[in-house]
Amino acid sequence: MSQSPVIVWFRNDHRLGDHPALCAAVRSGGPVLALYVLDDAAAGDWAPGGASRWWLHHSLAALGDNLAERGVRLVLRRGATVSTIAELAGDVGAEVVFCSRSFEPWARALEEVVHARLDRDGRQLRRFAGTLLHDPDTLLTKAGEPYKVYSPFWRALAKQGQREPQAAPGKIAAFEGAAGSDDLGDWKLLPTKPDWAGGLRETWQPGEAGAFARLERFLDGAVAGYREERNNPGIEGTSRLSPHLHRGEISPAQVWQAVSARAARGDIPQKDAEVFLSEIAWREFSYHLLYHFPSLPVAAFRPAFGAFQWQADELQVDAWRRGRTGYPIVDAGMRELWHTGWMHNRVRMVVASFLTKHLLVPWQVGEAWFWDTLVDADLANNAASWQWVAGSGADAAPYFRIFNPVLQGVKFDPDGRYVRRWVPEIAGLPDDKLHAPWTASREVLGKAGVELGKDYPEPIVEHGFARDRALAAYEKIKG
DNA sequence: TGAAATGTTGGGGCG
DNA sequence: ACGCCCCAACATTTC
Numbered sequence: 001m002s003q004s005p006v007i008v009w010f011r012n013d014h015r016l017g018d019h020p021a022l023c024a025a026v027r028s029g030g031p032v033l034a035l036y037v038l039d040d041a042a043a044g045d046w047a048p049g050g051a052s053r054w055w056l057h058h059s060l061a062a063l064g065d066n067l068a069e070r071g072v073r074l075v076l077r078r079g080a081t082v083s084t085i086a087e088l089a090g091d092v093g094a095e096v097v098f099c100s101r102s103f104e105p106w107a108r109a110l111e112e113v114v115h116a117r118l119d120r121d122g123r124q125l126r127r128f129a130g131t132l133l134h135d136p137d138t139l140l141t142k143a144g145e146p147y148k149v150y151s152p153f154w155r156a157l158a159k160q161g162q163r164e165p166q167a168a169p170g171k172i173a174a175f176e177g178a179a180g181s182d183d184l185g186d187w188k189l190l191p192t193k194p195d196w197a198g199g200l201r202e203t204w205q206p207g208e209a210g211a212f213a214r215l216e217r218f219l220d221g222a223v224a225g226y227r228e229e230r231n232n233p234g235i236e237g238t239s240r241l242s243p244h245l246h247r248g249e250i251s252p253a254q255v256w257q258a259v260s261a262r263a264a265r266g267d268i269p270q271k272d273a274e275v276f277l278s279e280i281a282w283r284e285f286s287y288h289l290l291y292h293f294p295s296l297p298v299a300a301f302r303p304a305f306g307a308f309q310w311q312a313d314e315l316q317v318d319a320w321r322r323g324r325t326g327y328p329i330v331d332a333g334m335r336e337l338w339h340t341g342w343m344h345n346r347v348r349m350v351v352a353s354f355l356t357k358h359l360l361v362p363w364q365v366g367e368a369w370f371w372d373t374l375v376d377a378d379l380a381n382n383a384a385s386w387q388w389v390a391g392s393g394a395d396a397a398p399y400f401r402i403f404n405p406v407l408q409g410v411k412f413d414p415d416g417r418y419v420r421r422w423v424p425e426i427a428g429l430p431d432d433k434l435h436a437p438w439t440a441s442r443e444v445l446g447k448a449g450v451e452l453g454k455d456y457p458e459p460i461v462e463h464g465f466a467r468d469r470a471l472a473a474y475e476k477i478k479g
Numbered sequence: 480t481g482a483a484a485t486g487t488t489g490g491g492g493c494g
Numbered sequence: 495a496c497g498c499c500c501c502a503a504c505a506t507t508t509c
Contacts (some may be wrong), residue, residue: 346480349480400481400509401481467482474509
């Protein structure tokens with residue numbers, strides 16, 4: 001007697017380990033039909049951008065392979081999620097659909113509609129945790145309010161105790177019936193002409209295996225000393241797990257468990273582990289904010305910023321995007337982003353501060369560029385972080401905290417390794433001029449083979465002027 | 480998960 | 495020996 005099949009609807013949980021929805025589906029006893037739906041319309045403005053689509057392609061390919069090893073085929077469908085799921089469930093006679101909860105506003109809305117439709121058809125949608133350590137509606141202040149400040153949120157989270165990750169199901173009974181699937185290649189998620197993904201291929205291995213390779217590498221290497229080294233963009237001082245976490249190729253519970261276990265054994269310094277885990281908690285905080293304040297990606301969290309006098313000189317924005325601002329640390333970051341689909345977090349703060357404060361460009365412009373170019377583009381992290389830097393967010397950096405791009409370069413890239421890698425045209429400058437080429441004498445510039453304004457731009461805006469202008473603009477909305 | 484201006488302190492050069 | 499000044503070095507405050 002065969003049970004009716006169950007559908008596992010994959011959505012940014014591209015893994016088999018620690019997947020409560022998948023485990024529950026397997027436990028239900030019904031043969032499993034794995035489904036992914038590409039539904040750009042449902043995501044609206046937040047359909048994946050270019051770099052993210054490249055990642056998505058390879059992530060789905062890897063998930064498909066992982067499932068195939070268990071005898072399960074991943075069915076790919078493109079179109080409206082609701083009708084796709086409802087019709088597939090009808091075609092194969094599935095009574096239950098399992099999924100992990102998602103927390104983007106559009107994804108939550110979609111979940112509700114799918115639930116309503118299945119319910120109407122006499123079927124069920126069962127939703128599970130897995131994307132976050134804690135569902136955003138479970139951690140609240142004593143007053144029952146959402147947290148608006150990070151440190152109490154972090155204290156509450158750390159105190160909470162984290163969920164033990166679940167093992168991947170040992171054996172999965174696969175649905176053997178007919179269910180047509182698109183061909184991944186036909187989705188055209190990969191760039192063709194021009195193929196700009198060379199740097200991405202060199203840098204990343206999307207998929208669950210790649211995610212764990214990254215985690216292991218981090219645990220054996222950079223996590224010891226993380227507290228200091230994470231600020232140096234010229235070395236591999238961070239985990240680089242962000243794109244894997246975004247697509248759910250590894251869960252935050254798995255990361256948390258692995259890091260805290262090593263710290264408990266004394267294999268890695270307690271403080272380094274704690275600082276790293278607090279970064280995982282920043283991700284949780286971002287989702288918490290997005291969940292409780294769904295307009296976070298489009299509107300300033302602090303209402304006063306509604307009146308801020310932004311401007312947007314298209315030429316300057318273009319120089320920022322292309323890494324031609326004349327400030328080496330800024331340009332290095334923007335070029336790393338373009339080439340690899342990722343940017344070191346220290347430098348993200350510097351380039352974001354430069355765009356919003358030196359150029360007075362609305363943070364949403366930067367948010368949109370990051371959305372298109374980051375392989376880890378994540379609505380919650382991206383929105384919360386841009387607002388944090390711009391000063392308009394919850395528990396944000398004070399607006400008057402304006403990074404000096406020269407000092408940031410000197411402080412965090414002291415040997416110039418990062419700038420020389422990404423801005424090779426000024427690599428010949430000595431260390432003490434590298435972060436401020438315009439201060440070099442004619443002789444020094446000549447010896448380095450640099451003609452300012454030709455080989456490398458003059459600064460598009462003078463720091464002192466820009467700082468004063470930004471402070472004056474802020475003064476107008478204060479209070 | 481700042482920078483810059485301003486204030487304070489203390490060592491050393493010097494008359 | 496002493497006061498005076500300079501100026502790092504550090505601390506505080508302001509933006």
